[in-house]
Amino acid sequence: MLRQTEGSRAVAEAIALCRPHVICAYPITPQTHIVEGLGEMVKSGELRGAEFINVESEFAALSAAIGASAAGARTYTATSSQGLLFMAEAVYNAAGLGLPIVMTIGNRAIGAPINIWNDHSDSMSMRDAGWIQLFAESNQEAVDLHIQAFRLAEALSCPVMVCMDGFILTHAYERVDIPTQLDVDRYLPPFEPRQVLDPDDPVSIGAMVGPEAFTEVRYLAHHKQLRALTLIPQLCAEFKEQFGRDSGGLIRSYRTEDAETIVVTLGSVTGTVQEVVDEMRTEGARIGVVSICSFRPFPLTALREALQHAKRVIVLEKCLAVGLGGIVSDGVRKSLSGIELKGYTVIAGLGGRAITRVSLRRLFDDAQRDELEQVTFLDLNAEVVSHEIERERRDRRSGPTAEAILRRIGTVASRIG
Numbered sequence: 001m002l003r004q005t006e007g008s009r010a011v012a013e014a015i016a017l018c019r020p021h022v023i024c025a026y027p028i029t030p031q032t033h034i035v036e037g038l039g040e041m042v043k044s045g046e047l048r049g050a051e052f053i054n055v056e057s058e059f060a061a062l063s064a065a066i067g068a069s070a071a072g073a074r075t076y077t078a079t080s081s082q083g084l085l086f087m088a089e090a091v092y093n094a095a096g097l098g099l100p101i102v103m104t105i106g107n108r109a110i111g112a113p114i115n116i117w118n119d120h121s122d123s124m125s126m127r128d129a130g131w132i133q134l135f136a137e138s139n140q141e142a143v144d145l146h147i148q149a150f151r152l153a154e155a156l157s158c159p160v161m162v163c164m165d166g167f168i169l170t171h172a173y174e175r176v177d178i179p180t181q182l183d184v185d186r187y188l189p190p191f192e193p194r195q196v197l198d199p200d201d202p203v204s205i206g207a208m209v210g211p212e213a214f215t216e217v218r219y220l221a222h223h224k225q226l227r228a229l230t231l232i233p234q235l236c237a238e239f240k241e242q243f244g245r246d247s248g249g250l251i252r253s254y255r256t257e258d259a260e261t262i263v264v265t266l267g268s269v270t271g272t273v274q275e276v277v278d279e280m281r282t283e284g285a286r287i288g289v290v291s292i293c294s295f296r297p298f299p300l301t302a303l304r305e306a307l308q309h310a311k312r313v314i315v316l317e318k319c320l321a322v323g324l325g326g327i328v329s330d331g332v333r334k335s336l337s338g339i340e341l342k343g344y345t346v347i348a349g350l351g352g353r354a355i356t357r358v359s360l361r362r363l364f365d366d367a368q369r370d371e372l373e374q375v376t377f378l379d380l381n382a383e384v385v386s387h388e389i390e391r392e393r394r395d396r397r398s399g400p401t402a403e404a405i406l407r408r409i410g411t412v413a414s415r416i417g
C-alpha cells in the first residue's frame with residue numbers, strides 16, 4: 001500500500017510484518033521512533049505474538065536480544081551512535097555465537113564533541129565484528145532491506161545490521177509502499193533456529209576456546225560472509241519477483257556504461273549524486289555512480305567489474321579514518337588491485353554537514369581535471385583549521401599560560417552547559 005509516512009514508522013511496520021517474537025529496545029536519537037512505533041503496535045495488539053522488552057541500556061538491549069535469539073526467538077533491536085559503541089562487546093558476541101539478530105542502525109556521528117546528526121562513523125566502527133551490513137539509499141529501500149535481512153540472517157545464522165541515515169531517512173516523510181502481510185509471509189518463512197537453548201537439554205554456547213581452535217572459529221564467521229556474497233543477490237532477485245521492485249543486492253550502477261569518472265557512494269547521498277551526474281551528462285561529461293548496498297561482506301568482485309573500465313574513481317565517504325583518510329576507499333582499492341586508474345577519497349557530510357549539489361558539481365569538475373588531492377575534505381573551512389593549527393604551534397613553542405588554560409576550560413564548560 002502506497003502511503004506518505006515517516007521513514008522510522010515505515011521501518012517499524014516492516015519489522016512488524018516480519019513477525020518478530022522479541023523486540024529489545026532502548027531509545028537513542030535518531031532511531032527512537034522505530035522502537036516507539038513497535039512498542040505502540042505491541043501494546044495495542046496490532047502486533048501479536050511479540051514481547052517488547054524495555055531495558056536499561058543499549059548493552060542490555062543487545063544482551064537480551066542474544067538471550068532471546070539463543071532461545072529460538074526471531075529477535076530485533078535498534079540503536080545509533082554511542083549506543084552502538086556501548087553494546088560493542090555484545091555486538092561481537094552476537095556474531096561469534098552465530099545468532100540471526102536483525103538490528104537497525106540509525107546512522108549518527110560519534111562524539112566528542114556531542115553531535116546527533118548523520119554520518120557513518122557508528123556502523124563503520126563495528127565493520128569487522130562479524131555482522132552483515134546493508135546500507136539503504138531511501139526509506140523504501142530501508143523497508144525492503146529489513147524484510148530481506150531476516151531472511152538473510154536466518155539462512156546463514158548470522159546477525160545483520162540495516163543502516164539508514166539518521167534524520168535524512170529516519171525522520172523524513174516520503175511515499176513508501178508498505179507490503180501486505182501475505183506477501184511478506186510468502187517471502188519470509190517461519191523462523192527455524194539452528195541452535196536452541198533448552199532447559200530440558202542443557203548445553204553451553206560461547207564457552208572458552210583456546211589457540212588450538214580460535215582461528216577456525218573466526219574463519220567460519222568469514223566463510224558465512226563469503227556465502228552471503230552469493231546469497232544476497234539471490235534474495236534480491238526473489239524479492240523483485242515477489243514485490244515487483246529492485247531493492248538491495250551488492251551494488252547498484254547508474255549511468256556507468258561509458259563513464260570515465262565513477263563516484264562510489266553509500267546511503268542516502270546517492271540520490272543527490274545522481275542528480276548532479278544527470279546534470280553533467282546533459283553537458284557531455286562521461287560520469288556515473290556506483291552505490292554500495294552490502295558493505296559487509298564487501299563486494300570486491302562486483303565492484304571490480306563495475307569500475308575497471310573507468311579512468312578515475314571518487315569514493316565519497318561519510319566517515320573518517322583519523323590518520324589515514326578513507327575506510328570504504330580501502331575496500332575499493334583492493335577491488336581494483338592491478339588496474340591502473342586514478343583514485344580519490346572524499347570525506348564529506350561529517351556530523352551532518354550538508355552535501356550540496358553545488359559542492360558536488362565543483363568537486364566532480366575538479367576530479368575530471370585530476371586536480372583533487374588524494375584525500376579531500378569537502379567544504380572544509382580552511383581558515384578555521386589554519387587558525388587552530390597556528391595556535392597549536394604557538395602553544396608548542398611557549399606552552400599555554402595558566403590564563404589561557406582557564407579560558408579554554410571556561411569555553412568548553414559554557415558549550416557543554
